[in-house]
Amino acid sequence: MPRSLRIVLPALVVLVWLTVAAIGGPFSGRIAEVSTNDPTAFLPASADATAVQERSRDFRDATGVPAVVVLERDGGLDDADTTAAAGIVDRLADRQDVDAVSPVIPSEDGDALEIVATLTASADTGDAVEAVRAVVADALPDGLRAYVTGPAGFTADLTAAFAGIDGLLLGVALVAVLVILVVVYRSPLLPLLVLTTAVSALTASILVVWALADAGVVTVNGQVQGILSILVIGAATDYALLYTSRYREALRDHRTGWDATKAALRGSLEPIVASGGTVVVGVLCLLLSDLDSNKALGPVAAIGIAASVLAALTLLPALLLCFRRAAYWPLRPVHGSAHPVLTGPEARGAWARVGRLVGRRPRTVWVVSTLALLVMGTGLLGLRADGVPQSDLVVGQSQARDGQAVLADHFPGGSGSPALVLGDADRTDELADAVAGVDGVEAVVAAAEEAPAGTVPVGDGPRGGAPVADPTVSRGQVLLEATLADPADSAAAERTVRELRSTVERVDPGALVGGVTATAIDTDDTGIRDRTLIIPVVLGVILLILVLLLRSVVAPLVLIGSVIVSFAAALGVGALVFDHVLGFPGADPAVPLYSFVFLVALGVDYNIFLMTRVREETLRHGPREGVLRGLGATGGVITSAGVVLAATFAALGVIPILFLVQIAFVVAFGVLLDTVVVRSLLVPALVLDLDRRAWWPSRLSRRPRDM
Template identity: 40%
Template sequence: MAPAADTQQKEGRERPAREGKARRRALPWAVIAFWIVILAVTAPFAGKLSGAARDRPVDYLPASAESTRVEHLLQKLPGGNTSDALLVYHRDGGLKPADTKAAQEHLKQIAGRYELRGGDKPPTVVSKDGATSMTALSVSGLPDASAQGKAVDGIRDIVKEDKPEGLKAELGGQVALMSDQNEVFQSIDGVLLLGTAGVVAVLLILIYRSPFLWLVPLAVVGVAASAAMAGVYGLIKAFDLTVTTMSTSVMTVLIFGAGTDYALLLVARYREELRHVEQPFDAMRSAIRGCGPAVLASSGTVVAGLMCLMAADLNSSSGLGPVGAVGVFCALASMMTLLPAVLVLLGRRVFWPIVPVYGTEAVQRRSLFAAMGNSASRRPALVLLCGVGALVALSFGALKLPGTLKQEDAFLKKPDSVAAMRTVAAAFPDASSLPITVVTRTPQAGEVEKAVKATKGVATVQPGRSGEERTELQVFSVAKPESAGEKKTIGALRDAVHDIKGAQAIVGGPTAQQMDLDTTNADDRRKVIPLVLVAVMIVLVALLRSLVAAAVLVLAVIASWGAAMGLSGLVFGPLLGYKGLDPSLPLLTFVFLIALGVDYGIFLMHRAREERLKGAGPEEAALTALRTTGGVITSAGVVLAATFAVLATLPLVALVEMGFIIAVGVLLDTFLVRTYLVTSASLLLKRWMWWPGKLSRGSMET
């Protein structure tokens, strides 16, 4: 019976091993099957996101601003979908009779195809030199941006036909500006997706030096992007969330940038564990345990920072918060589940030709980051002082940042609408080409019109649409659109009409919108920035168990943001010739750089904390963390900066500015702040870096 008993005991010992091995094989396949289902369900909805994005003027306006309320009231007036445009004809030396005849024929054709308020003889004004004519068109029956765009294209086609040689015909005005902007937006998604994927692919090939490995994280981040697009589309349908093309563009960059960063950290730790653990499944489990908390905290800071944007009054900013948060969550979920499953199934061979062999040590090369750490350790106070001084000096460049970006300066390549507005500005220097809109209760419309005409700075007043409850007045100022003079006129108009009892008169229009944007962005900065700082601090303290370390990391990335804004001031106007800065960028870039920039500090300090818990002294832990994480964190920083730099290839000034500021800030944080400033601060503070946690106690010293 003894042999039988021994056999049973042996089987009893082997059964758990076999069951464990089976589970190790089954779990990765189950995870992959789960994501295949997710992809199959979400793919049809992901493609609908671009069509659901809204880029109307009101979608980029503050929710509670006066100019926003004007836009909503205009939609309720008779012909609420009326779109205003300016048809401009110009000939150097003066318009000829044939030019006037052609213009009249064009107007008849336009009136025959579209419903014009005023029929085929809308008001036309000729400049004093007789070289330019300007005709105001009000086109009704255009319910959405798509219909408006088609109408703009149709009118442009008409005026290009049978046009005398030498006559320049252009279509401008608010609807033409928005149509040109929407056309640019529609071209962004595909270009951005391909550009970002291409940049990430090239960098992964260079980083991994493997012909196969780079494909895995790139494919996984593609799955995350599809899931995120479908998720955002669901939010739009469920909660009527305002999602603009800028929001979806930033989300795409975030998914590729943040997702690739998480992949780099996980793969580096997995490669390290494969040399000490025989089975890939067990090595991956150890890798996730080691870097998982840092990755979770990293994504947590980004999500927390983005969700704080929901407190903003600006529609485009508040909508960007949940959109970006969905993107980061999908990137995190895919990189911490799907990526490990695929890598485990592929085994060690995915790293070919540099395969990590069990029981061996990685080839020790001369470490640049060890040299950096040693240089910082010799004179940490001097290094810290010089680094902080450099960042502060750079930040003074922000004083040279250009003023508020005007609509006509928002494009890198000037479209027809901008050319038309510039022609009008040159031909009619004493009048604005874009109307100021006043909406009042109809019974008080006459009284309001008298007050408007009596306001200093007003050139002309034209009646607009009128309904039983509300009436529209179109006001043209003496000053140019979006100029300081027109803004002063709008302020005077608001003072004048607000005082008329019972009129409930409010003032809007393009320049009024810009004024409200400036005011709202300033208010949003005062509300959102403190919320972001508190949210990030909470996540950092929870991870690092230290108030001091959390404060050092936050102060460091604030310095990076200030320096990035300063460098932008030295580049945007003087070198690139940009005439303005998008007013939402100071807040948005602050949120992104605080949330994303602090990630690299998290990776560094989490590794330092690990070393301290193993018994290393504060100085040794700081230098070891820099040496061991330097390569992968630098790679992650370069990838993130490169993905945001892709925005600089797009044809909108605001996106170029955003990409530049964030890319520069990330690079500063990667190469200066993390390597020198945070490390120097750790060397100077020693155990106090970890106050008030247990690592700050003297007994933890070695």
């Protein structure tokens, strides 16, 4: 290749990536424009709660999310409190983001007042609730406490918790990665080149994701947004570490940077593409989910990984070609210098000692390692991953959670968040009586557009009396609202709604039950179903990829078995920490699913880094020497990559969302377990113990032991 082209080509690659970063960078702050944190936006189309949510618009003038204002004074309310509450109603009714406001509702004990303000369907829930809270705070007399809770309040608190996901999360992750890279490489320049590669991959992926979300192709929420940032930074850095390791080796063997680049690309192309492809296929299995939130993460994460692979194989080689040996200053590799001795008594360093341990007692090493992981996995027996109340989604202070507790002290716990029953209009009274007869239901009314309050009493149950208008009928159906005795996100409310569904089905087989509680039930049930389906599919797909990559059946089974045991250990320890150390109320069904997908897919990354090098060395030196040389050559880079990935996922813990905090712990701990125990001890020892049989039925299984 002409010398001029050797200069122009890398410069052109860098210029293209810098242009992409310049265009995509501003979209990092704009992705919130196409994100939503409304729980109903992620329900499957087949869920009852989804159907009721869509049909409820036909029965009400106000179709937005309700915000519940609760006012409380110890020792009883006075006239000034009642006047202030009336003023709040008037001021809220004048707001453009509020569709309807209920009259002031006093509690039976005389210590609290309730106001339900339904937001407009087009309002930004977070901004609208902040405005409502400001209105309420301005109108309060001394001694009167106020809270804005209900579905809108919880959504607003969730949105506020996600507010740091653009700047804080990314900043913490990048600082952690930079510190680790400086310690590992002891170079001021190389870490900056690696981070430039990772950030460029992130901006490119965000640009694509923003365009797809804006076009309605994918649905993005806060958790998808946060996981994308962490996944891309971690994965791109991992792939970059593998390439920089190969490039440093190549600079010892080749005089020119161009020849070293070609050699490094030959050595790293297969493992990086295979690793990235494995993760892409693994996350795309999430498309089998019925939950749109899971479906969204699949293609979004796949886009991020693809960008990471592309940047690691184009931008990073171009940057290193520009700086060559200076990139590793002050420990620059010298052409013609000897490579580190990887095996034998002359080998020095931590990985030489690990190799000698594995080489002396391989069976003892893998048996002890496996037993240790299985003991950690016993924590799975106490895992509670069937859903958590909406009030516990935010870790730390939450006005909506505090307000819900106050509301439950003075009113039926489900006030402002009724269960919705959509049924046959000809059976209105029968349905109403059946609903009222369910334990845990305090009152039943029917939606009525012409009534002053928007509802009318029906049936012979609670809140009887002469209705002021007829229930609204649409397509031959009516919408009943059942106020629950317990908070809408409580386990007791879920039991009531499940009983409610069984009861109304006997009266009207076509009746559907929706609302806040039903949404949580359908989401959790679907999440459990997805987990049961997707985990085996991911295992099967990754096993097939490993068989094709390693040209073997036994070695891939060993690797899959190791990641399963490692995942069980990480989740088991996580369950113990969540229950007995942090006191969490449980976990979302998606926590085990996401943890599995990331740990298995990314754990296989390290398997691929290790085993492709082992296979390469085995072809040259035989099975035993191949394992030990492969371990020595990749031990440092795999450990560094694992520490980087663990640090980036741990950064998710700075976002006060229970789901992300739990994912952060399980994945970070699992990655460290993978790199320190599984890749360093268990897998090499087991492959060494199996000897040539590990490569059956490929030709490696028929080669002599020593060559």
